[in-house]
Amino acid sequence: MAEVKNILLVGVGGQGTILASKILSAGLVGAGYDVKMSEVHGMAQRGGSVTTQVRYGSEVFSPIIGKGQADILVCFEAMEGLRLLDHLKLNGKVVVNDYKIPSIPILTGKRDYPEDVIEKIKEKASTMTIDAAGIAEDLGDAKTMNVVLLGALVKAMGLDEIDWEDVIRKTVKEKFIDINIKAFNKGIKAIK
Amino acid sequence: MRRLLTGNEAVARGAYEAGITYAAAYPGTPSTEILENIAPYRKEIIAEWAPNEKVALESAIGASIAGARALAAMKHVGVNVAADPLFTFGYTGVNGGIVLITADDPGMHSSQNEQDNRYYAKFAKVAMLEPSNSQESKDMIKAAIEISEKYDTLVLFRMTTRICHSKTLVELGEREEIDKKSYVKNLQKYDAVPSVSRKLHVQLEKKLEKLEEFSNETEINYFEWNDKKIGIIASGIAYQYAKEVFGDKASYLKLGFTYPLPMKKIKEFADEVETLYVIEELEPFIEEQIKAAGIDCIGKEKVPRTGELNPDIIAKALLNEERPIIEYDKSIVADRPPTLCAGCPHRGFFYELAKRKNVMITGDIGCYGLGGMDPLNAKDTCICMGASISMGHGAQKVFNKFNEDMRVIAVIGDSTFFHTGINSLLDVVYNRSNTITCILDNRITGMTGHQENPGTGFTLQGMPTKIVDIPALVKAIGVEHIKVVNPLNLSEMKEAFDWALSLDEPSVIITRWPCVLKKHSQLDREEFGDYMGLCEVDEEKCIGCRICIKTGCPALQFNKEIKKVKIYKTQCIGCEVCLQVCPVKAISKVGE
Numbered sequence: 043m044a045e046v047k048n049i050l051l052v053g054v055g056g057q058g059t060i061l062a063s064k065i066l067s068a069g070l071v072g073a074g075y076d077v078k079m080s081e082v083h084g085m086a087q088r089g090g091s092v093t094t095q096v097r098y099g100s101e102v103f104s105p106i107i108g109k110g111q112a113d114i115l116v117c118f119e120a121m122e123g124l125r126l127l128d129h130l131k132l133n134g135k136v137v138v139n140d141y142k143i144p145s146i147p148i149l150t151g152k153r154d155y156p157e158d159v160i161e162k163i164k165e166k167a168s169t170m171t172i173d174a175a176g177i178a179e180d181l182g183d184a185k186t187m188n189v190v191l192l193g194a195l196v197k198a199m200g201l202d203e204i205d206w207e208d209v210i211r212k213t214v215k216e217k218f219i220d221i222n223i224k225a226f227n228k229g230i231k232a233i234k
Numbered sequence: 235m236r237r238l239l240t241g242n243e244a245v246a247r248g249a250y251e252a253g254i255t256y257a258a259a260y261p262g263t264p265s266t267e268i269l270e271n272i273a274p275y276r277k278e279i280i281a282e283w284a285p286n287e288k289v290a291l292e293s294a295i296g297a298s299i300a301g302a303r304a305l306a307a308m309k310h311v312g313v314n315v316a317a318d319p320l321f322t323f324g325y326t327g328v329n330g331g332i333v334l335i336t337a338d339d340p341g342m343h344s345s346q347n348e349q350d351n352r353y354y355a356k357f358a359k360v361a362m363l364e365p366s367n368s369q370e371s372k373d374m375i376k377a378a379i380e381i382s383e384k385y386d387t388l389v390l391f392r393m394t395t396r397i398c399h400s401k402t403l404v405e406l407g408e409r410e411e412i413d414k415k416s417y418v419k420n421l422q423k424y425d426a427v428p429s430v431s432r433k434l435h436v437q438l439e440k441k442l443e444k445l446e447e448f449s450n451e452t453e454i455n456y457f458e459w460n461d462k463k464i465g466i467i468a469s470g471i472a473y474q475y476a477k478e479v480f481g482d483k484a485s486y487l488k489l490g491f492t493y494p495l496p497m498k499k500i501k502e503f504a505d506e507v508e509t510l511y512v513i514e515e516l517e518p519f520i521e522e523q524i525k526a527a528g529i530d531c532i533g534k535e536k537v538p539r540t541g542e543l544n545p546d547i548i549a550k551a552l553l554n555e556e557r558p559i560i561e562y563d564k565s566i567v568a569d570r571p572p573t574l575c576a577g578c579p580h581r582g583f584f585y586e587l588a589k590r591k592n593v594m595i596t597g598d599i600g601c602y603g604l605g606g607m608d609p610l611n612a613k614d615t616c617i618c619m620g621a622s623i624s625m626g627h628g629a630q631k632v633f634n635k636f637n638e639d640m641r642v643i644a645v646i647g648d649s650t651f652f653h654t655g656i657n658s659l660l661d662v663v664y665n666r667s668n669t670i671t672c673i674l675d676n677r678i679t680g681m682t683g684h685q686e687n688p689g690t691g692f693t694l695q696g697m698p699t700k701i702v703d704i705p706a707l708v709k710a711i712g713v714e715h716i717k718v719v720n721p722l723n724l725s726e727m728k729e730a731f732d733w734a735l736s737l738d739e740p741s742v743i744i745t746r747w748p749c750v751l752k753k754h755s756q757l758d759r760e761e762f763g764d765y766m767g768l769c770e771v772d773e774e775k776c777i778g779c780r781i782c783i784k785t786g787c788p789a790l791q792f793n794k795e796i797k798k799v800k801i802y803k804t805q806c807i808g809c810e811v812c813l814q815v816c817p818v819k820a821i822s823k824v825g826e
Contacts, residue, residue, distance in 0.1 A: 054570065067401065071238050078367075079238070079401040082343050088572035088601065088681075089788055104478040105400035105471075108546040110557035125567045128559045144791055145570035150609050150783050151792045153568035166560050184804075 044075065046099035048107045049195065052126045053118025054143045055092050058188030061214070063094040065192060069201070069209040070098045078105040089146070091122055115167075116195050118174075118188065119143050120159040127163060136169040137194045137233070139187070140176075170198060172232045178225060186225035193229020202230065239404045241397040244368035245307070245335060246271030248375030250278060252331075253410040254305050256297035257281045258290040260653065261682040262309030263344035264398035265337035269307055270685075273694050278409065283685055283694045286619070286653040287312035291334060292319045298332040298388075299424055301415035303379055307335040310351045311618065315654070317354070320388070322426050324358040325434040327386035327441070329415050331379035334360075335391045337398050340515045341542030344681075346599070346616065348541070350517040355390045355493035359438055361445050362390045362493035363454070364470040368402040374490060376410075377454060381491075385445055390493070394515065396471045396542070446494040454490035455499055461485065465507025467500065467520060467531070471543070472513045478545040479553070495523050504529045511536075511552060515543040574604050576789035577766075577807035579676055579747035581610075583721040585785050585811065586728050587672075588612040590735075593641050594629055598622035598655075600647040601680045601749075609786045613645070620654025622646045623671055627662045630669045641735060642669045649679040649687040652702065656711070662740045663712040670734040671713075671742045674721070675704060676749040677758060684752060691757060708742045721745035724814045750807055766808035768824040773798050775820035782812040782821065 049066070051059045063079055070077045075098040082093070095107045107129060115130045117123025117138040130136065138160055147153040156162070163169050174190040189210075196202055207223050214222050239247065245268050249257060257279055259269040272281045280297075284290035287308040294306035308316060313336045320334065336354065339345040355362035363378050365371040371393065378389040422430055449455060464484035468476045469492050476486070487503040489495070504510050504524075512521040512533040521533035536551045537543070549555040574581050584605035587595065597603055597613040598621065606613025615625060626644035633640040646655045651673050662669050679685040686692045691701045705716050715737050719726045727745075734741040748758050778797035782790055789805035790812060792798075801812070801821075813821040 055572075067238055071236070071403065076403065077238060077401075080396060081399055082395070088575065088604065089570070090572035091570045102402075103474045104545050105396060105402065105474070106544055108544060108557065110559035121567055122570070124562075125564070125570075127562060128564070130560055132558055132560065145568050146573045146608070146786065146788060147568050147571075149788060149791045150786070151780065151794060152608075154794075155568065156566040162562070162566075166562055 044100045046097055046102055047199070048112045049096040049114050049116065049199065050107050050112040050126060050129055051094040051096070051116045051118065052122040053092055054122065055089055057092075057118045058185065059092055059094045059118055062188040062192040063096055065189070065206075065209055065213050066195070067096055068213050069204045069206055070096070072209060073204050076100060076102045078102045080105040091125065093126065114195065114199055116191055117163075118191060121156060123163055124156065124159050127166060130167055134167060135198055136163055136167045137191065137198055138163055138169055138171050139174045139191055140171050141174065141187070170194065170233055172229070174229065177228045177232065181221060181224055181228065183221050183225075186221055189222045189225040190229040190232070193226040194233045195229075197230045197233040236403045236405050238401045239368045240267065240399055240401050241365065241368050241371040241393055242267035242399070243271050244371035244404050245375055245391075245393070247404070247406060248372035249305050250275050251372070251407045251409050252303060252376040252379045253412045254303040254379065255279055255414070256294060256302050257305040257307070258284045258293045259307040260284055260287045260290050260312055261679055261685040262312050262337070263682055264339060264395040265307050265309045265312070265335060265393075266682045266685065267398075268335060269694060276695055281694055283687060285688055287316040288318060291316040294332055294334075295319055295323050298328045298330045299417070300329070301417050302330040303412070304330055304332045305335065306333075308337070309345065310336055310338040310349055311345065311347065313351055313354055315619070317358075320354065320360075321358045322431075323388055324360045325431055325438055326424050326426055328382055328388060329417070331382035332388050333375060333378045333382065333391050334388055335393060338392065338394045338516075340394055343395055346618065348516060350519060351390070352392055352492065352519040353517070355392075358390075359442060360388045360390050360493075361385065361491070362392055363490060364392045364492050365397055365490065366470050366473045366488070367397070368400070368404045370490060371397060372404055374454070381448070385441060385448065387441060387445065392470070392492070394471055442494055446497065449491050449494050449496040450498040452491055455496045456488055457503060458486040458488060462506055463508045465503055465510045466513055467503065467510065467524070468513040469520065470515065472515050475543055475545045475548055476513045479548045489520070492520065495520060497527055500524055501527070501529060504531070513537055513548060571607060572604060573607065573786060573788055574601065575750050576787050576805040577750035577809040579721045579745065579750070580605055580674055581785055581787060581809070582724050582727055582811045583672070583674060583745050584610040584612045585815065586724055586731060587643065587645075590643070590731060592639050593643050594626070596622040596626040596629070596642060596644045598644075598646040598650050600650050602645055602647055602674050605645070607786070609784050619650055620646070620658050623655050623658035623669070624661055626669045626671075627658065627665065627667050630667050631665070634668070644669055644671045646671070646673055647680065648673060648675040648677070648689045648704070651704070652688050656707070659708065659711055659713070659742075667740055668738050669740060671740070673704060673742060673744045675744055675746045676752070678749050678752045680749045680751075684749070691755065704744055708744075713740050713742050715739060715741035716744070717741075718744045718746050721747055722809050722811060724811065750809075766810070768803055768806045768808050769801055769810065769813055769821050770824050771799050771801055772820045772822065775818050777818055777820070779817060781815050781817060785811050785815060787812060
C-alpha cells in the first residue's frame with residue numbers, strides 16, 4: 043500500500059498551473075498510482091487565486107487537500123504561498139517561485155504587498171526558492187515558468203524515477219515539446 | 235484503457251457510450267465542459283448550445299419524444315429556469331431515454347446561491363442518480379438511460395463542483411449503437427391537458443413505487459461491511475469524504491440512486507449498526523426521509539448544512555479530530571479578488587457609469603458583475619439571469635410613482651440578454667417605463683470561458699450560422715431610442731449616458747467590443763482590428779493623482795514611494811482607457 047501523498051500548487055489565474063498539473067498527473071498515472079486532481083474553474087480565473095490539488099497513492103478517496111495535509115506546497119506566486127501555508131504538513135516542504143504578482147488592492151494602493159514573504163515562509167517550513175521566471179526567460183520563453191516549477195517539484199518529491207521527458211512528449215503540443223523538456227530539466231537542476 | 239478525466243469529461247464520454255444522439259445545454263459553472271466535451275462526437279451526437287436552460291431541456295424532451303436518447307446539462311440555478319417543462323414532463327414520461335444533469339455548486343465557487351437540487355427529484359417526481367467520482371459519472375449516464383427507458387421517467391443526474399471538476403481514473407468503454415425508437419403520436423401520454431394529466435398523475439405515483447423497488451434491488455446502492463459500531467449513509471462526494479475520514483473503521487451504505495430512496499436497504503443497514511450517521515453536503519435530503527420513516531440517525535445536528543463539505547469538517551464534527559497546522563500571521567496577506575482583465579471592454583463603460591449620481595444600477599450574471607467591485611463600484615443588485623432589466627423596471631415604476639429623483643440603469647451581457655433579457659425588455663416597453671438598458675455586447679459568452687451564442691455567428695459544433703442583430707431585435711420589441719457605442723471611447727460613453735438620462739422613454743445602449751480574451755473571428759478582425767499597441771507613463775509628467783488607478787486596470791500600479799504610476803508591459807493591451815482619464819496627459823502610446 044503506497045501511502046497517499048498530497049501536492050498543492052498555488053498561484054494566480056493565467057500562470058499555467060493547469061498544464062503543470064496535467065503533466066504531473068499523467069506521469070503519476072503512468073507510474074501506476076491512483077490519482078485524483080481537483081481544480082476550481084469559473085469566476086476565480088479572472089485574476090484571482092487558483093489552486094490545483096493532486097493526490098496519489100494506492101487508493102485515493104477525497105480529491106481535496108485539507109489544512110495541515112500537503113506534503114509539498116508549490117508556490118507559483120509568493121504571496122499565494124503564504125496564503126495557503128496552513129495547508130502544509132508540519133514537516134512538509136515548500137518550493138517557492140521568487141515571483142510576485144500584486145493583486146488589485148495592492149495595485150490601487152489600499153494594501154501593501156507583504157514584506158519578506160519568502161523569508162516568512164522559510165521561518166515556518168523547509169523551503170526551496172527558485173527563480174523560475176528568470177530561468178524561463180533565459181530559455182527564451184517566459185511561459186515555461188510553470189514547467190520549470192514542475193521540474194523542481196518532481197525533484198523535491200523524489201519522483202525523478204518517472205520518465206518525464208516521455209510524459210511531456212505525450213502531453214504538450216509538438217512545437218512546445220523541446221522547450222518544455224529544457225525547462226523541466228532546468229527545474230530539476232535548480233533543486234539541490 | 236484508463237484515463238484521468240474530470241466528472242464533466244466522463245459524463246460526455248458516458249453520453250457517447252450510452253448511445254445518446256441529442257444533447258443541449260446553456261453554459262454555467264460547473265457544468266459548462268459537459269457539452270464542450272460532447273461536441274467533438276460530431277458524427278454520433280447533435281450537440282447544441284441553447285439560449286437558456288428551459289429551451290435546452292425542452293429541446294431534449296422533444297428529442298426523447300421523437301425517439302432518441304437525449305441529455306440536457308445545466309448548473310443548479312439553470313434548473314430553476316427549466317423547472318416548468320421538468321415538472322410536467324415528470325407526468326408524461328419519455329420515449330427515448332433522457333437525462334437532465336444538474337451541476338450544483340456547494341460553497342458557491344462561481345454562483346449566486348448554493349441550492350440543493352436533489353429536492354427537484356422529489357418535487358418533480360423523477361428518478362435521481364448521484365455519482366461520487368468520474369468512473370461513476372460515466373457509468374451512471376448509461377444506467378440513467380436504461381432506467382429512463384425501463385421506468386418511463388426522466389432521470390435527474392445530480393453532480394457537484396468537486397465531482398464536475400475533479401479528475402479521477404476512468405475505464406473507457408464502447409458506444410452502444412441502438413436504433414432510434416419510432417415516434418408514435420400519443421395524446422394520452424404527451425398532451426398534458428387537465429383530463430390527461432389527472433390520469434398521468436395517478437400513473438406517476440405507481441411509477442414511483444416501482445422505482446423504489448428498483449432502488450432497493452439495484453447494486454448502485456450497496457453495503458460495505460466493516461466494523462458495525464459506526465454505520466454511514468452517504469452519496470456523491472460526501473461518500474468519498476466519509477471514506478477519507480473513517481476508512482475501514484466504519485460500515486457504509488453507499489447510495490448512488492437517491493430518489494426514490496431504498497428504504498428497505500436503509501432499515502436493514504440501520505438495524506445492523508450501533509450508531510448511524512448520514513453525511514450529506516448542504517441539505518438533509520436523505521436524513522429527513524430516514525427520520526420520517528422512524529429511523530434514528532445523526533446528521534445535520536453535527537454536520538453543517540451551509541458551505542462546501544470536506545474531510546476536515548467531517549472529522550471535526552463527528553470525531554472531534556483536527557490536524558495540527560502551521561501557525562502564522564495571515565493578516566498580512568492581501569486579498570486577491572477576481573477582476574476585469576486588462577483591456578476588458580467593460581472597464582470604460584463602468585468607469586463612466588460610476589460617475590453618475592441618483593441612479594440605481596441593476597446588474598446581472600456575467601463578468602460584468604465585477605464592475606461592482608472596488609474601485610469601480612458601479613452596481614447595486616444581482617439576483618439571477620435577466621433580472622437586471624425586469625427588476626430595474628419594477629424599481630423604476632416605484633421611483634416614478636413616489637416622485638423620487640432616481641433613474642434605473644440595467645446592465646446585462648449579450649448572452650444573458652438572449653437568455654432571459656428579451657422578455658424583460660418587452661415588459662419595460664409594454665408597460666411604458668423609462669429605464670435605461672445597457673447591453674454589453676462583447677461578442678461571446680465570457681465568464682464561462684468563451685462559448686458561442688446566437689450573436690457570435692457559430693454553433694457549438696463550429697457551423698457558421700445567422701448572427702442576431704441586437705439593435706434590430708431591440709427595435710422590433712418597440713424601443714425607439716437605441717445607440718451602439720465603443721465602450722473604450724470614454725467621451726462616446728459619456729455622451730450616451732447623457733443622452734439616455736435626458737429621455738423619458740425606454741432606451742437601450744449597446745456597447746460593442748470583443749472580450750479581450752476572445753480569439754477573433756475573421757469578422758471580428760475586419761470590424762475591430764487586432765493589435766492595439768501598449769501604453770506607457772511619462773514619469774516626469776505623472777503627478778501621482780491616481781485617477782487612472784480608479785479604472786481598476788490590473789496593468790497599472792501606483793508606486794507609493796515615488797508617487798508615480800507604472801504600466802506593466804506584459805499586462806497592457808493598449809485599450810487607452812487610462813490614457814483618456816489622465817488629467818495631465820502623462821500616458822501615451824509606446825512609439826507615438
